[in-house]
Amino acid sequence: MSFLQLTGATVLGFFRAVGHITHFTIVAVSHCFRPPFYFQLIWRQIVEIGYYSLPVVGLTTVFAGMVLALQSYTGFARFAAGAESSIAKVVVLSITRELAPVLAGLMVAARVGSSIAAEIGTMRVTEQIDALTTLATEPFKYLVAPRVIAGIATLPVLILIGDVIGIFGGYIVAVYKLDFNAAIYLKNTWEFVQFTDVFSGLVKATVFGFVTTLMGCYQGYFSKGGAQGVGTATINAVVSSAILILILNYMITAMFFGA
Amino acid sequence: MKTPKIKLKNVHKRFGDKVVLDGLDLEIMPGESLVIIGGSGTGKSVTIKCILGLLTPDIGEIEIDGQSVLDISPVERNTINARIGMLFQHAALFDSLSVWENVAFGLIEGQGMLASTARDIALEKMAAVGLAEDTAEMHPSDLSGGMRKRVGLARAIAINPEIIFFDEPTTGLDPIMGDIINQLIVETTQNIGATGLSITHDMSSARKIADRIAMLYKGKIIWHGAVEEIEKTKNEFLRQFINGNSEGPIDFETAII
Numbered sequence: 439m440s441f442l443q444l445t446g447a448t449v450l451g452f453f454r455a456v457g458h459i460t461h462f463t464i465v466a467v468s469h470c471f472r473p474p475f476y477f478q479l480i481w482r483q484i485v486e487i488g489y490y491s492l493p494v495v496g497l498t499t500v501f502a503g504m505v506l507a508l509q510s511y512t513g514f515a516r517f518a519a520g521a522e523s524s525i526a527k528v529v530v531l532s533i534t535r536e537l538a539p540v541l542a543g544l545m546v547a548a549r550v551g552s553s554i555a556a557e558i559g560t561m562r563v564t565e566q567i568d569a570l571t572t573l574a575t576e577p578f579k580y581l582v583a584p585r586v587i588a589g590i591a592t593l594p595v596l597i598l599i600g601d602v603i604g605i606f607g608g609y610i611v612a613v614y615k616l617d618f619n620a621a622i623y624l625k626n627t628w629e630f631v632q633f634t635d636v637f638s639g640l641v642k643a644t645v646f647g648f649v650t651t652l653m654g655c656y657q658g659y660f661s662k663g664g665a666q667g668v669g670t671a672t673i674n675a676v677v678s679s680a681i682l683i684l685i686l687n688y689m690i691t692a693m694f695f696g697a
Numbered sequence: 698m699k700t701p702k703i704k705l706k707n708v709h710k711r712f713g714d715k716v717v718l719d720g721l722d723l724e725i726m727p728g729e730s731l732v733i734i735g736g737s738g739t740g741k742s743v744t745i746k747c748i749l750g751l752l753t754p755d756i757g758e759i760e761i762d763g764q765s766v767l768d769i770s771p772v773e774r775n776t777i778n779a780r781i782g783m784l785f786q787h788a789a790l791f792d793s794l795s796v797w798e799n800v801a802f803g804l805i806e807g808q809g810m811l812a813s814t815a816r817d818i819a820l821e822k823m824a825a826v827g828l829a830e831d832t833a834e835m836h837p838s839d840l841s842g843g844m845r846k847r848v849g850l851a852r853a854i855a856i857n858p859e860i861i862f863f864d865e866p867t868t869g870l871d872p873i874m875g876d877i878i879n880q881l882i883v884e885t886t887q888n889i890g891a892t893g894l895s896i897t898h899d900m901s902s903a904r905k906i907a908d909r910i911a912m913l914y915k916g917k918i919i920w921h922g923a924v925e926e927i928e929k930t931k932n933e934f935l936r937q938f939i940n941g942n943s944e945g946p947i948d949f950e951t952a953i954i
């Protein structure tokens with residue numbers, strides 16, 4: 439194949455994939471709004487995605503907060519004296535705006551995106567999705583919609599919890615390792631943080647929850663070729679949602695805080 | 698003349714370069730039980746999937762009750778599929794659900810029946826295929842291949858469908874259970890008056906459940922007729938198939954070196 443042909447084929451392939459995903463997204467979203475709703479399945483997914491992701495999110499954010507406090511303390515000491523008041527602000531700002539949503543979002547993408555892709559992919563290659571259709575049940579409604587709804591609903595809550603845990607991690611390091619005054623640290627945190635900081639993080643969380651569950655469902659739904667195909671679908675789900683999370687993170691940040 | 702329950706006209710289906718169905722014509726009358734026979738990989742399962750709308754033919758027409766079922770909306774497809782029972786070749790049970798929930802799935806999700814009522818019906822259908830009540834709470838992964846097949850069968854007949862597809866109902870079963878299942882298929886099709894389309898490699902099973910037999914070869918129906926006619930047929934292909942000879946006109950595309 440010549441270079442031009444290769445470029446052409448790649449570009450065409452890219453647009454075909456974008457069209458495919460867009461169509462899938464529209465169908466999936468439309469099924470989230472039309473009855474019947476499978477409340478039991480939605481609830482099960484909320485537990486699966488939300489509750490069982492708590493340890494991962496907690497661990498990620500607590501260490502992010504701790505390392506942030508430590509790094510900014512040693513970093514600031516190089517050029518500014520009296521860094522003490524800045525540490526709390528740096529921690530709360532970074533955690534709520536960036537680190538909690540992005541780090542925790544990526545962890546959830548790895549955990550939830552892969553499990554959704556593997557489960558739906560296995561159902562595809564073992565003809566269970568065909569069986570759903572023949573039993574007069576719409577696979578989008580039964581499999582995709584509950585996961586997407588649960589993703590959108592639980593991620594903001596997870597990230598809000600992550601915010602608190604992350605700030606707590608910074609507090610631990612500041613107070614117990616760096617010997618800051620606890621009351622002043624908390625006062626600095628509380629007085630400095632603004633509604634938009636937290637809110638922008640939660641908007642990110644909602645979008646990431648949507649993207650992760652959607653990509654998991656998409657890759658699983660169109661997987662083919664047995665166990666190997668399911669493996670590929672799982673990888674693709676994690677990689678594509680991670681990349682989308684990073685791109686969308688920039689776009690949402692620019693939207694909220696871009697000059 | 699009556700309208701056929703299912704009618705396929707000039708159906709073509711290919712995967713990439715591989716032509717699977719090549720102008721297939723088939724008619725099944727209401728209440729009739731048709732068995733499709735044919736070599737492995739000739740497109741028997743593909744034929745059923747085309748009728749169910751799981752695959753779309755490249756060219757051709759498929760009608761159920763005289764109505765075209767190609768190019769219909771998903772909602773219309775659901776109403777049609779709600780009248781059809783399907784036993785998949787590899788059972789295709791939902792492994793996140795227990796056995797009885799699998800059997801009752803069409804009743805609960807498709808027809809909106811109460812779970813407790815559906816469970817009773819499911820247990821009844823399970824008993825009919827020789828599954829004891831203690832398997833009800835088990836999960837499909839804990840069952841043997843033959844048991845899974847029977848759960849699939851129970852699931853297919855649970856909704857009392859007008860049309861039933863059986864993709865190799867007796868493969869993987871012992872001869873006695875195979876005979877019980879054959880009997881069951883005959884009874885269900887006769888009792889509900891359902892139209893049946895079955896696929897099998899097992900000629901004794903075919904003789905038992907078929908009113909009519911059709912043979913698929915190279916993407917076309919090359920022979921069809923009443924079940925009594927197969928014994929005295931002069932068709933070389935059919936004779937080779939039912940006698941299981943490796944010598945004959947059938948081209949299995951295998952090169953023996």
Ligand SMILES: Nc1ncnc2c1ncn2[C@@H]1O[C@H](COP(=O)(O)OP(=O)(O)OP(=O)(O)O)[C@@H](O)[C@H]1O
Binds near residue numbers: 712
């Ligand atoms: N989804 C698919 N993609 C590509 N090829 C397919 C697909 N489904 C079936 N085929 C091909 O179509 C041909 C017919 O398959 P089919 O499953 O209908 O065979 P069959 O007659 O049911 O055989 P068997 O008796 O072994 O079950 C096979 O060669 C298979 O490779």
Ligand SMILES: [Mg+2]
Binds near residue numbers: 741742743786864
């Ligand atoms: Mg088959």
